[in-house]
Amino acid sequence: MDWEKVKRIFIYLLIWLNIGLFAANHFNGHDYKITNERESAIYKVLEKNGVGLYTEIIKEAPPMRELAISVNALEIDDFREIFFKGENPKITLEFDKTILASNTKSLIVQDNSITYLNPNGNGKIENFGKETAMAAAEDFLELLNIDGRSSLKLESAIPDNGAYVFEYMESFRGYKIFSSLKKITVSENGVTMASASYYTAQEFTGEKREIYSCDEILLTFLEEIRKSSPHDSVYIEKIELGYDFKNAKDIDDGSRLRLVPCYRIFVAGSPDAYTINAYTNELKEE
Template sequence: MDWSKAKRIMIFAFLVVNISLLLIMTSKNIRAKDYITSKEDVIERLEKINVDFKTEIPEKTPNIELLEVEYEEYDTINKKLDIANEFLSSSDLLQIANIDNEKDSIIFEDDKEKFEILKGKKIIYEDKTRNNNSPMEFDPEKVASDFLKEKGFENSDHKMTKLKKNNDIVELNYTKLHINTILEKSYMKVIIKNGKVISFERLWLNVIEEKENNIELRPATDSLLKLLSVEGIRDKTIDKIELCYYFDSNDADIFDFSELKAGDAVPAWKVQFTDGTIKYLYEE
């Protein structure tokens, strides 16, 4: 074998591979620069459809992975009875249980309380006594926190994302956290009246694993330009922009999850408006 000739061929092949990699990286950088929009430009363009800003636009785009997630399920009779027992004081849950085949739910109900497990995934609790005492002063965050601890839901895996007061009713919303980043749409809703929880809902996602993400999330400025083609946001004001994971649920209604068990949550920008409207901007 002519080792000198073979060596030249190997050197040539090595150079070709490195040049190809350099061209790919350069091409990616050029494409990245092509779609980076300035804050001033995005604000100006959204102003044309009367969308205002009441918050700063994030400057950094953290590099986060895909998450494989699954719905928390109560798929056996023992799991259903165990979670119902956390909420209800009845000594015989089977005696007060009713199955609604049309809704695909099981309901435990007596004169004072009602607890429903919908499609084996969403749980709903209601205190039917409603606590109609005179209005009183209380700390809603402490009441909600104590309630969640009592029901066995850890403090470390969720974050309060909304607090709304309406006379003597306070509503608090909590969202799933994964390494300090919220996971949508995974939530708990606590409604309090006169210092007592009168209603609770939970639809939860659990993380199976992190996965390599081959689709890079664009900067917030570029992603916000997608709002130009979104219906129903004219004449609104953006109140908050934050990075999140978003479980698309196949764009289905969030309550139509009877067959959906697991999937990928993608990095996204959560854009919240002052009227409560929320849009999720991500790469498809």
């Protein structure tokens, strides 16, 4: 199927469908809102192609600026004091990372991110369950929040082979920063693994640019999902708009990096999201 042709036809239909409402929407300052007709149309297109939409779409897509963030410098001594207090871990320097390791646990520091591994856990949890596991994760989160400035909120709590994986994300002025994530795995033996990246949001920068609307983004998602799973039923559980890197090889702008608006789409049965650049309507390169 020629997906580009399908997308063009769909957009043309939406334009004609809404042409009578354009003037009124423009007068009321609602140019960047998805109309009920467009919302209904995208539901129908997805349904006909085996994709169920079990969440609200994002109905507004106003122009957005880029977000400037700084990379936090990580001090090895700080982490040694936090995670290996009273121990004398072996320190190994590799090409782009530093590894601290004791007999029971290890910590990998790479660029501005860390990975903590403790297979036996950091302490058995009485009456283990979601609530007690979350309490242990919150305590450990305080250790990860080394500068004390992060505004982290719980993003998800996922059962995983008898353990729970808790994900925490930062936000800036109401927008989530998808690239600033902290993840903690807790079993009945305590925290067994954690990872964290360290950035500081600075300010919105550059001119406001128009972004693609959610229905247009969903057409790109539909094209991608049908390439990888042409015959499977797919169920969209969550859609969100925030900030992320353009791709894995973004250019450093002096001491700062720039994030762009992105949509994330989550489907049932997978913890990973489809991340689509809101400026270009292209799937993010990993």
